[in-house]
Amino acid sequence: MAHAMRMFRYVAWIYLKYLFIVVFALTFLFAGLDYLQNADRLEGFNIKILYIFYKGSYAFDLLFPLTLVFAMIMTKIDLIRSNALVSFYALGYSKKEVLRPFILLSFLLTLLYIGMHCTTFVDAELSAKNLLHGKKNGVVxxxxxxxxxxxxxxxxxxxxxxxxxxxxxxxxxxxxxxxxxxxxxxxxxxxxxxxxxxxxxxxxxxxxxxxxxxxxxxxxxxxxxxxxxxxxxxxxxxxxxxxYTIQAAYEAFKLLVAQGLDTQKVRSLLYHMTVTPFFALFLIVILFLFIPPYARSVNLFWISFALTGTALFVWGLFYLLFRISRSGVVAPEYGSVAIVSLLALFALHSYLFRSER
CATH class of the missing domain: 2.40.128 (Lipocalin)
Known part of the structure; x- marks a missing residue:
């Protein structure tokens, strides 16, 4: 048990380290590029700092589920290069045990991420736009x-x-x-x-x-x-x-139902905030089990490139379906819930069967 806990802490530490690096890099890149495009339209040092902060918060909101997957890919590549992964298997640890830190941490971080949508954190993009156009929050x-x-x-x-x-x-x-x-x-x-x-x-x-x-x-x-x-x-x-915050979206949903009005936009946003983020957890399970444990059997550069591209494609697909469902073309239950459910079933199948190979 003690050895298993040490292995868990070791893998979890590397995963959190890479997660912090990826989150900071992508958030800073997104906010920095946007700031360079709009810096001349912002007046005052404080306004510029606030704009970068709001844009960084929006980038974090947009990209965090994706960074969970990127950090897992980087962690496993690191474990393969250092031969730590082979050592774990040689010591008798199963793939499920090595995968457990990724599942637990990504699940808890996803819950925390969803919880953040119960705060005004979700208004970051709107606040940035208000600063860009010289408006104040709470306009009439x-x-x-x-x-x-x-x-x-x-x-x-x-x-x-x-x-x-x-x-x-x-x-x-x-x-x-x-x-x-x-x-x-x-x-x-x-x-x-x-x-x-x-x-x-x-x-x-x-x-x-x-x-x-x-x-x-x-x-x-x-x-x-x-x-x-x-x-x-x-x-x-x-x-x-x-x-919206999650509470506001739910209140809006009840209001629209009471008035007999269309709820598709609000439903799609609710699913996007509470259901879609779990795609990262399921994708982590699937991609982890598809990465071979030996550096000699595959080109790690190309495998990491392919898996990164796969993660980007899945994330882009969910974002596209969210935008389409908000426009009324596709029901949000098909555009979000159904796809996440299929991904969950595939992840469960991979966890039960591929982890035994």
């Missing part, structure tokens, strides 16, 4: 017209960060007809509902008979309405936002 959204439950809402200005709306008009429907209109110059989102301040209400009568009541106008200090209609979800869903 103007002229929104949306549907929620049985109401149609027009908002002249929406400030998501302050949970505040200005020039708001709510057209409430009843039995398929306009029932009343709520006007207000300001509304705040408080305790999961909107409160329209100094509201003016126009109530449309139901014309059941001649001589009935006509239009009625009322004034109130505050009108509570639009329960659960969160301001950030409002702008995210109805402006086609591409950057």
């Amino acid at each position: 959204k103007k002229n929104l017209f949306v549907k929620y439950d049985r109401s149609y809402i027009y908002i002249g200005e929406l400030i998501p960060e302050k949970r505040e709306a200005r020039d708001i008009r709510i057209y409430e429907m009843k039995n398929g007809e306009l029932h009343r209109i709520v006007y207000g110059m300001k509304a705040d989102f408080e305790n999961e509902r909107w409160v329209v301040k100094d509201a003016k209400i126009v109530v449309k009568p139901l014309f059941e008979r001649l001589g009935g009541k006509g239009f009625r106008i009322e004034s109130k200090e505050g009108v509570e309405t639009l329960y659960g209609f969160k301001p950030k979800i409002l702008t995210s869903v109805f402006e086609g936002k591409q950057f």
Whole structure:
């Protein structure tokens, strides 16, 4: 057991070392090239540093699953060149035991990577674009017209960060007809509902008979309405936002389902953040077992080149399917979940049978 733990720590240390090198190199390369293209459009040293940081965060988000695979390839090539891998097998360690550090670490790091999408980490690209165009985060959204439950809402200005709306008009429907209109110059989102301040209400009568009541106008200090209609979800869903946290995407999904609207874009993003990253784990298992343990039997340069190209192809395929599924051409269940499931089955087959050869 002690010897197995030492082997585990040895392989895990080399893997983490190469992972750090690859993550830093690719992130810095991506952010550096982008900065060189746009440096003349950025004013101020602090703005430039922030831009590089946001672009680096976006590159990390985009490339991290791929770096897990690259680091495994580099680690195994290192073990082959140093004859450590042959020594492990000669000492009685199986392929499954040598593979175990890669599986455990990549699984835990993938969970951590997914967890990062529960934070504002996902807004890095949007923040970089705002800096590039001289905008500040939390800019005002103007002229929104949306549907929620049985109401149609027009908002002249929406400030998501302050949970505040200005020039708001709510057209409430009843039995398929306009029932009343709520006007207000300001509304705040408080305790999961909107409160329209100094509201003016126009109530449309139901014309059941001649001589009935006509239009009625009322004034109130505050009108509570639009329960659960969160301001950030409002702008995210109805402006086609591409950057969500996992919680926000789920809230957007529930909102769209409740309104009977198409959920394909949000579903594809949810799958992309929670399911697709696991392709790296399955690809690590498959590629590890396809790399021969002896340097003499194969040209290591060409095998590493081929495996790197394979990893890039699979990563590019998933990214392409994600973009296609967001456009509505392919259902996200086919573009993400099905492909990851097939890769998982192939990895399981390789782990059970190829590891015994």
